[in-house]
Amino acid sequence: MTEKLKYYSSSFFFLFLSSVINILFLMISKIIIARFSNLEIYGFISVVISEGQTLSVFLAIGLFSIIRIELPRNNNFEKFSRIVSSILYFLIFSTLSFITSLILFNINSKATFAYSFFLCSIINFYTLAIMIFSGLKKFHYVFGISLIQNLFFFFLIFISRNNLNVLNIVNYLFLSYLLSYILPIFIGFFFIYKNGKFDIKQNLLNFNFRIEKAFIFNKQRLYLYGTRISVVLQSYLLLKVPQFLGYTIQSAYLSISHGVPALLLIIPNIVDSLISPLISKQFSLNKKTRINQIIKEGFMIIYLLLGMGLIILSFHGDFIIIILYNEKYLESAGIIFYIFLIGIIMESLTIPLKAIFINSNQEKIFAAGRYILLISFLLSLSILLLILNEILLAVSMSFIIGFIMELIVFIYYIKKKTQKILLNLKNILKWLIIVISSIFLGMFSSLIFNFPQTIKFIILCCNLLIFILFLWLTDLVSINEIFKNIKSLLFEKFRIKS
Structure with missing residues (x-):
C-alpha cells in the first residue's frame, strides 16, 4: 500500500500539469482549426481524432493498463521483457493499421477510417511511451511527452493556419505524435540500463527475454480492457x-x-x-x-x-x-x-x-x-x-x-x-x-x-x-x-x- 501511496503522491504535480497542458494546447489548436477552416472540416477532424484514439484502445486489448500496473512490480529483467514485448506487439498492430489506412484511402479518401487508422498506427506508440514512463514512475517524462506533442502540433497548425485541410491536419497530428515518443522510448531503455545494470545489447543478441508477455490475454487484462x-x-x-x-x-x-x-x-x-x-x-x-x-x-x-x-x-x-x-x-x-x-x-x-x-x-x-x-x-x-x-x-x-x-x-x-x-x-x-x-x-x-x-x-x-x-x-x-x-x-x- 505504501508503494501505491507513493505512486499517487509523486505523480500529482506532473500528471496534473500534463493534463492541463493537454487540454489547453489541444483546445487552442482546435480553435485555430475551427476559425480558419469550415464546419465540415472541423466536424470531420473531430471524428477522426476520436476514432483514432478509440481504435488504439481497441487494438491494445488492455495492454496499456497492464503496463502501468505491472511495471512497478517487476524486476529489471521483467521490465525489459515487458517493454520489448509491448513494442513488438504495437509494431505488429501499427503496421497492420498503417496498411489498412492505405487500402481504405485508395478505396475512399473521404472516409474517416482511412485517416483514423493512419493516426492509430502512431497513437499506439505515443500512449505506450506514456504508460511505460508512468509505470517506471518517471512522471516528468510523461509531462515532457505531452508537452512535445501538443506544442509541436500547435506550432504546425499555427504556421499553416491559412492552408488547413483534412490531410494537412492529420499529417501534423501524425508528426507531433512521432516526435513526442521516439526520444522518450530511447531514454526509457537508457534508464533501465543505467539503473539496473542490465545488458540490453547482450539480451537482445541472445533473445534472452520473454517476448510473449504482451501477447498473454488473461482475465485481468480483459477486465481492464472492458x-x-x-x-x-x-x-x-x-x-x-x-x-x-x-x-x-x-x-x-x-x-x-x-x-x-x-x-x-x-x-x-x-x-x-x-x-x-x-x-x-x-x-x-x-x-x-x-x-x-x-x-x-x-x-x-x-x-x-x-x-x-x-x-x-x-x-x-x-x-x-x-x-x-x-x-x-x-x-x-x-x-x-x-x-x-x-x-x-x-x-x-x-x-x-x-x-x-x-x-x-x-x-x-x-x-x-x-x-x-x-x-x-x-x-x-x-x-x-x-x-x-x-x-x-x-x-x-x-x-x-x-x-x-x-x-x-x-x-x-x-x-x-x-x-x-x-x-x-x-x-x-x-x-x-x-x-x-x-x-x-x-x-x-x-x-x-x-x-x-x-x-x-x-x-x-x-x-x-x-x-x-x-x-x-x-x-x-x-x-x-x-x-x-x-x-x-x-x-x-x-x-x-x-
Missing part, C-alpha cells in the same frame, strides 16, 4: 453517430457543445487527484471516519467551484463560443449546450465516487457502473433516434441518461454495499436543485428572452451571490472553511509525499 473501452466508445459514438448518419456539420456543433462544458471537468478531476491517495491511505489503516471527512471536503470543493463554473457558462456560453471559435459556431450554444451542461453535472458527481471504489479494492463496482453507462447510452440513443428527428438532441439526451444510470449504480453500492462510507444524498440533491435552476435561468436569459450580454452579466452576478448564500445557509459549503479544506488536502497530500 472497463476502458466502455469509456472511449461512448466518447467516440458521441461524435461518430451524427457523422455516420451524414451530419458532419452537426458533429462540429456537437464537438463544441460538449467540449466547452467538458472543460469544467478539470475541477472534479483535480479533486480526484487530491482525495484518491488520501482515501487509499485511510482505507489501508481502516479509518472509515477519516474517509468520510475526505469525501465531504472533496464534495465541498466541487459544490462551490464547479457550481460557479456551470452558472457562468449557462449565462455566457454563447459569448465564450463566439470569442473562442467564431459566430459561425453560435448554433453550438443552443439547447444542446445546456443539455450537456446538465450532463457534465452528472459526470462530475461520479468522479469522486469512482475514487472511493478504485482506492478501496472495489474496482468491480466501478466497472459495473461503466458498463451500465455504455449500455444505457446505446439503448437510449437507439430509442431516441427512432422517436426524434433531431440527431443532436438524441445524442445529448443519451449522454445525460448514461451518466445518470452510472451515478445511480455508484450511489446504490455506496449506500447498500460499502460499509461505514457515508454519502449525504440530501446535500447532493440541494446542490442539484440550485445549480440546475440557475442553468435554466441562464438558458431562458439567452435563448428565450435573448437579453444583451450586459443584462445577462448583471443577472449572473445576482445569481452567483444567491448561489453562494444558498451554499452557506444550507451548510453545503462553509465559505469560511473552504480554503482551509483545500489547504488541508494539499498539506496532507504533500506530507504523504515527504
Whole structure:
C-alpha cells in the first residue's frame, strides 16, 4: 500500500500539469482549426481524432493498463521483457493499421477510417511511451511527452493556419505524435540500463527475454480492457453517430457543445487527484471516519467551484463560443449546450465516487457502473433516434441518461454495499436543485428572452451571490472553511509525499 501511496503522491504535480497542458494546447489548436477552416472540416477532424484514439484502445486489448500496473512490480529483467514485448506487439498492430489506412484511402479518401487508422498506427506508440514512463514512475517524462506533442502540433497548425485541410491536419497530428515518443522510448531503455545494470545489447543478441508477455490475454487484462473501452466508445459514438448518419456539420456543433462544458471537468478531476491517495491511505489503516471527512471536503470543493463554473457558462456560453471559435459556431450554444451542461453535472458527481471504489479494492463496482453507462447510452440513443428527428438532441439526451444510470449504480453500492462510507444524498440533491435552476435561468436569459450580454452579466452576478448564500445557509459549503479544506488536502497530500 505504501508503494501505491507513493505512486499517487509523486505523480500529482506532473500528471496534473500534463493534463492541463493537454487540454489547453489541444483546445487552442482546435480553435485555430475551427476559425480558419469550415464546419465540415472541423466536424470531420473531430471524428477522426476520436476514432483514432478509440481504435488504439481497441487494438491494445488492455495492454496499456497492464503496463502501468505491472511495471512497478517487476524486476529489471521483467521490465525489459515487458517493454520489448509491448513494442513488438504495437509494431505488429501499427503496421497492420498503417496498411489498412492505405487500402481504405485508395478505396475512399473521404472516409474517416482511412485517416483514423493512419493516426492509430502512431497513437499506439505515443500512449505506450506514456504508460511505460508512468509505470517506471518517471512522471516528468510523461509531462515532457505531452508537452512535445501538443506544442509541436500547435506550432504546425499555427504556421499553416491559412492552408488547413483534412490531410494537412492529420499529417501534423501524425508528426507531433512521432516526435513526442521516439526520444522518450530511447531514454526509457537508457534508464533501465543505467539503473539496473542490465545488458540490453547482450539480451537482445541472445533473445534472452520473454517476448510473449504482451501477447498473454488473461482475465485481468480483459477486465481492464472492458472497463476502458466502455469509456472511449461512448466518447467516440458521441461524435461518430451524427457523422455516420451524414451530419458532419452537426458533429462540429456537437464537438463544441460538449467540449466547452467538458472543460469544467478539470475541477472534479483535480479533486480526484487530491482525495484518491488520501482515501487509499485511510482505507489501508481502516479509518472509515477519516474517509468520510475526505469525501465531504472533496464534495465541498466541487459544490462551490464547479457550481460557479456551470452558472457562468449557462449565462455566457454563447459569448465564450463566439470569442473562442467564431459566430459561425453560435448554433453550438443552443439547447444542446445546456443539455450537456446538465450532463457534465452528472459526470462530475461520479468522479469522486469512482475514487472511493478504485482506492478501496472495489474496482468491480466501478466497472459495473461503466458498463451500465455504455449500455444505457446505446439503448437510449437507439430509442431516441427512432422517436426524434433531431440527431443532436438524441445524442445529448443519451449522454445525460448514461451518466445518470452510472451515478445511480455508484450511489446504490455506496449506500447498500460499502460499509461505514457515508454519502449525504440530501446535500447532493440541494446542490442539484440550485445549480440546475440557475442553468435554466441562464438558458431562458439567452435563448428565450435573448437579453444583451450586459443584462445577462448583471443577472449572473445576482445569481452567483444567491448561489453562494444558498451554499452557506444550507451548510453545503462553509465559505469560511473552504480554503482551509483545500489547504488541508494539499498539506496532507504533500506530507504523504515527504
